[in-house]
Amino acid sequence: MAAAGAQRPVQFGISLVPATERLDRVRELVRTADETGLDLVGIQDHPYQHHFLDTWSLIPTLLAETKRISFLTDVASLPLRPPAVMAKAAASLDVLSGGRFELGLGGGALPELIWNFGGPRRTPSETVEAVDEAIDVIRLLWSDQRSVSYAGKHYRLNDARPGPSPAHPIGIWLGAFKPRMLRVVGRKADGWLPSLGVLTREELRAGNEQIDVAAEEAGRDPRSIRRILNLQGLIGEAPAPSRSELPVGYLAGEPLAGPADWWAQKLAGFIDDGFDTLVFWPVDPVPDQVERLARDVVPHFRRSGLTE
Secondary structure: OOOOOOOOOOEEEEEEOOEHHHHHHHHHHHHHHHHOOOOEEEEOOOOOOOOEOOHHHHHHHHHHOOOOOEEEEOOEEHHHOOHHHHHHHHHHHHHHHOOOEEEEEEOOOOHHHHHHOOOOOOOHHHHHHHHHHHHHHHHHHOOOOOOEEEEOOOOEEEEEOOOOOOOOOOOEEEOOOOHHHHHHHHHHOOEEOOEEOOEOHHHHHHHHHHHHHHHHHOOOOHHHOEEEEEEEEEEOOOOOOOHHHOOOOOOOOOOEEEOHHHHHHHHHHHHHOOOOEEEEEEOOOOHHHHHHHHHHHHHHHHHOOOOO
């Protein structure tokens, strides 16, 4: 088992595709998640998708329409979001919502589409460097210093003035999949945000181990690093649609499918693998799926003694 996992209370959430044509349904799912006691809502960030709403416009709208649930970018596209401005936006959302925003951050999963949309063309090595620098820039602009400067290869600050301060310690959770980025998670990020399907379960376990090693080498406690897992599927007796039947925006790999007790056992296995936060992507995005997660799967999970 990885060092993280059972060390903190397990949290549950959902992640949604910000499709323009399904805005009313997205609002309905978020409202259901808020009312049924789930912890998080993740929203994808793919500005180059013409049929997607802008994530950084959608999240504040949804924050204003909910009372208690937190939101995260799942994950923010760094090449199209300057980190200094992203830091300001994230802190502002956190203040305005009373501490309900977390920052999922990624180096950009679709480089050609990013380039087509006006973003930089970066090599894999440059992508890791840019994410590493962006974490420094964001944290400087969340600090209580009067002014900050930074000179990096990709980003710079020159007597920049931080503010506002976030309402709570916002987590920077990296969507990382390969060894160099996993080492960045271990050295300086607040959490790891991978996806089942993009990585196999064996690769997820190996990733947790790599993060633990990198954290220890950096003098950090691996247990301080959140482990958040995206997984898509269907709760119920019906079979899930095949990967080829899913619309744009869903994860690689075949969706999981089964009744509530099966899901509870499945999720317990991911906790054993070191994860502490499980984010469900419903392949059938209807309120019933969110209700089944909150009212059937999570209670079964807790009643079974699978988590405290």
